[in-house]
Amino acid sequence: MAKPRFMQLVTLALLVGGMSASLLLAQGKTFKVGVPLPLTGAEAKFGEMEKQAYEMAVNEINAKGGVKGTNLVLDIQDSGGKPETATAIVEKFITIDKYPIVVGEYSSQCSYAVAGVAEKYKVPYLVVTGAADKITQQGWKNVYRLNPPASLYNMGVFSFFENVAKPKTIAILYENTDFGTSTSKAMKEYCDAHGVNVVLFEGYQAGGVDFKPILQKVKSLRPDVVYMVSYLMDASLLMRQSKELDINPQIFIGGGAGHTLPEFLQNAAEASEYCMSATLWTPQAKYPGAKEFFDNFKKKFDKEPDYHGAEAYAAAYVLADTLKRAKSFTADDIRTALSETNMMTAFGPVKFVSWGKFTNQNRMDTLVLQVINKKFETVWPKEGASAKYVFPAPHWRDRK
């Protein structure tokens, strides 16, 4: 008999617990914003950087008097990178905490799950890093995306191809994830349409360590360009093993993500030299505040932010700007103000437009960076370049 009674007690305790959780609403002259982020789990590194960037931006905004005399307060909650948890967090944000806007999340999966919830309750949601095309292709009216979709990450690379590289053959390697698949698909479509012969189009298992079989194939095909979409470890290993196998295309190009992280320089060491990558942002980008953000972040947290940090930092400013223009702090007025956004941020211009299948999607130029003398330099487009590109890259044996 103790068993069922115990069960009842547990159920009751949990019910009461859940209810009283709803009473934790802080009052005062503040505006709270719900931000789900992966602070634990495999994506924690990105979540951490974004959290620091959000907090940095909000501190700056509040120090200047906040928005209409109201201080912004971030309610950052850990989703662990799991869609169910992200869903739970946002359900709570919207229905219990009654936040009129949601900002954040990192991965495409979680951003998509959160977008579904936000759309259901008609609460505006600003996607900051989730890149899969589908997130802004559902015709949803409450989902706005600050970052370009994955299929446009390569705009800078395409223009580099057309103006400088003019490759005839390309080998495409990609991590078998949502981001890897959709980015490389976009690259393949571009190449097919522009007469670049795709000699190899192969996905590899995320988290793999031995790329020699796949790289042997690349070597025998002798492509002009080797294009890779990778996370951190695989990006480093691909470059190191390419060096070992003495593979010499005209250029190695990464599709963002792993190839743009500072750790890539350390892990791949001299093998990273002359490797290019698509990127959304670099501290050398000619946007007002970009360099200040980079320097301040580095001073404060003793590490270099990449484009994810810049996205989060800019998102907080977009939020502040939206609230300033909103007639009131209700979901409807905030949505109206958000859709009229037209501003410059440290991450670049932000304006939500709809075209083709996309709705409320920010459109911006993407850049190309190259590792020159163990440093990331912006090399394309020419107007914003911090150094001249090295193309074609010298063969491994001809390097010192």
Place this chain on the structure above:
Amino acid sequence: MSRKNLIGLLPIAAVLLIPLLTQNPYLLHMFILSLLWIVLGQSWNLLGGYTGQISYGHAAFFGVGAYTTGIMVKSGQSPSTAWWGLLFGGLMAALVAAFIGWVCFRLRGSYFSLSVLALSEVLRLVAVNWNRLTNGAEGILFIPAFTQKTYYYYIVFALAAVNLGVIRWVMRSKPGYYFLAIREDQDCAESLGIDTTKYKLLSLLISAFFTGAAGAFYMNYMGFIDPGIVFSIADISIMMILVTMLGGAATKWGPAVGAILFILVSEIFRVWVGSGHLLFFGVLIIAIIIYFPNGIVGTLVDRRTRKRRLRGAEAVA
């Protein structure tokens, strides 16, 4: 029906009333996830707890159920077909289970555990690479049929109730005793004339069917799956083991207690403790393992029977 059974129904009735007490979507979401995990824990418990066949790869069946549903919707283009997934997803999972069980249950010891683990990884790779069927790593998405969570609540409640009922019924009938016999001593069971391969397979089929149905529910409820989510070793396969083991393997209410612990209590920790919640939740889990070595329900039941035995001995003396 005895008085004891009636009291056993009380928590079920209480759970049935929850949507009448609150319509809050966040709370309902947490309860729906808990019920889903009760189904998963109970299914694993039948095979791992009662029959003693440890599976490290139940995500295989969960994923097959979810993908069957997703593919049905993708080809049928109507979310209402998705509910048939509860049946067909379960059946497909059972089919896969029949194959792996038929091959592996002839072997002893850890072979089954390892093969299922391998199976779930193989299926994940198939789902990633078979683009035309599964849409690869980009996953399958559709707009869920209902916006009201109450419907989902009752559907998953019904699934959990049917699951509990079927397992109770099986455990009280002949195959149930065979399962226990196989767990305690397979040689002994065989010498009594039990076809151990057949009954292990039966246990696996029931377990896989409900795991697949739970996967189908997940697809219906979340509206989005990808191979990394539904074939996850850590988030599905190992979680199922933890839910069952900490609640109490081979007990009636163990998986339910485990599911509530891992879903609701961990959520309460997440909300109240904030950053570092995993640390505190981890300490709680360690405490449970130390003080309830047979799981919460398992240890409580043990203590009670021991007390009773002692009392019996005193009476005799």
